[in-house]
Amino acid sequence: MVMFLGSFAQPSKPSNRSNLMVGIKAEYGLFMSHHLELDIFKSHFPAFEINIEKATFGKKRWETEYAYPLIGLNFWYSGMGGFNDLGAAYAIYPSINFPIVKNDVNSLNFKIGLGVSYMTKKFDRLTNYKNFAIGSHLNIAASLFAEYRLMISKMATITAGAGLTHFSNGSMKTPNYGINLFTASIGISTYLSNPNKLLSKKVLPELYTWEFDGRKYLSFEIASAFAYKDMSEQYGDSFYVFAAFANLMARVSYKSKFGIGMDLTYDGSDKMVLERRNGTFEPNSQITKIGFNIAYEMVMDRVSFLFNLGAYAKALDKSEGDIFQRLTLKYMISNKIFANMVLSAHLGKAEYVGFGLGYQLRFIYKREIQHN
Numbered sequence: 001m002v003m004f005l006g007s008f009a010q011p012s013k014p015s016n017r018s019n020l021m022v023g024i025k026a027e028y029g030l031f032m033s034h035h036l037e038l039d040i041f042k043s044h045f046p047a048f049e050i051n052i053e054k055a056t057f058g059k060k061r062w063e064t065e066y067a068y069p070l071i072g073l074n075f076w077y078s079g080m081g082g083f084n085d086l087g088a089a090y091a092i093y094p095s096i097n098f099p100i101v102k103n104d105v106n107s108l109n110f111k112i113g114l115g116v117s118y119m120t121k122k123f124d125r126l127t128n129y130k131n132f133a134i135g136s137h138l139n140i141a142a143s144l145f146a147e148y149r150l151m152i153s154k155m156a157t158i159t160a161g162a163g164l165t166h167f168s169n170g171s172m173k174t175p176n177y178g179i180n181l182f183t184a185s186i187g188i189s190t191y192l193s194n195p196n197k198l199l200s201k202k203v204l205p206e207l208y209t210w211e212f213d214g215r216k217y218l219s220f221e222i223a224s225a226f227a228y229k230d231m232s233e234q235y236g237d238s239f240y241v242f243a244a245f246a247n248l249m250a251r252v253s254y255k256s257k258f259g260i261g262m263d264l265t266y267d268g269s270d271k272m273v274l275e276r277r278n279g280t281f282e283p284n285s286q287i288t289k290i291g292f293n294i295a296y297e298m299v300m301d302r303v304s305f306l307f308n309l310g311a312y313a314k315a316l317d318k319s320e321g322d323i324f325q326r327l328t329l330k331y332m333i334s335n336k337i338f339a340n341m342v343l344s345a346h347l348g349k350a351e352y353v354g355f356g357l358g359y360q361l362r363f364i365y366k367r368e369i370q371h372n
Helices: 002-009 036-041 061-065 268-278
Strands: 020-032 044-055 070-078 089-102 106-119 138-151 156-168 179-191 216-230 238-251 256-267 289-300 303-314 323-332 337-346 349-366
Touching: 020 070, 020 156, 044 179, 070 106, 070 138, 089 138, 089 156, 106 156, 216 337, 238 268, 238 289, 238 349, 256 268, 256 303, 289 323
Parallel strands: none
Antiparallel strands: 020 044, 020 179, 044 070, 070 089, 089 106, 106 138, 138 156, 156 179, 216 238, 216 349, 238 256, 256 289, 289 303, 303 323, 323 337, 337 349
């Protein structure tokens, strides 16, 4: 009797289990050569993916703000064209699939995934000297996909998409040109049990200190990252990278921040390269790179993705060019302190993967709180 009254008093929410889906995809990929040494691997080849996804329903505020995305875990495999020097690739990565345009039957989505991959073959200066793409068996896997989804029944959905997949160890073990693939896919997914209708909340969940309540503010953020580069195969030594970042960001909505940034980067391998090239010793202060950038941050509750695009104003080693890109995964430990994982790259080639901490200060310039 108590259970009956309780269920009658408030509407029930769908359980996580009832919103689980399993899917399979067939893909066909193209190896994208971005260095002359990788032209020997140009080919077309199939790939396969199995994924488990959960349809969100507004349990947390960010799910509502992002139109109820799908959270998934993906298992990916490809023989990579059958090249003995390149080997096969296995990957496992979590993903978030954001609806861009959506109705009851169709949706156009943007899917982003980040995880790990295992490559069966890697560079070896004696036995596999042609594989400049990958220097280690274990690598980072990143995926960016545009996906169309068509619901053909209450239980099943057909998917079709195209996008980019990237494998790299972030230069932790060189050589590491990285592998870039363009793939197209078609697949089907089905719910494991009868799905409950997704809920759209009328009242937002409780706000936490790292969430946006409508007050306009600027945040000044400083952060650091520490990385390790094993270049023993090429140069017989390993090096450390230390980077410091400062960003001035404007919070414009629950989901978005825009800003500008500056960074200082010391890479011990730059010193070695310059000394070998020029035959002169360079002090650490001259090796340190100074860069300026524009920034965009996509916020999801405690987690956010920070994208920086910039250029070096001072850099003695410009062998990779002046332009750089940086992707930072941030996690708010408190309303001021965050942990970060940083991937810095030059036009598709990873420079380093680093880990560190950051601190932010907020300066509120409009105190009107939005009530939704």
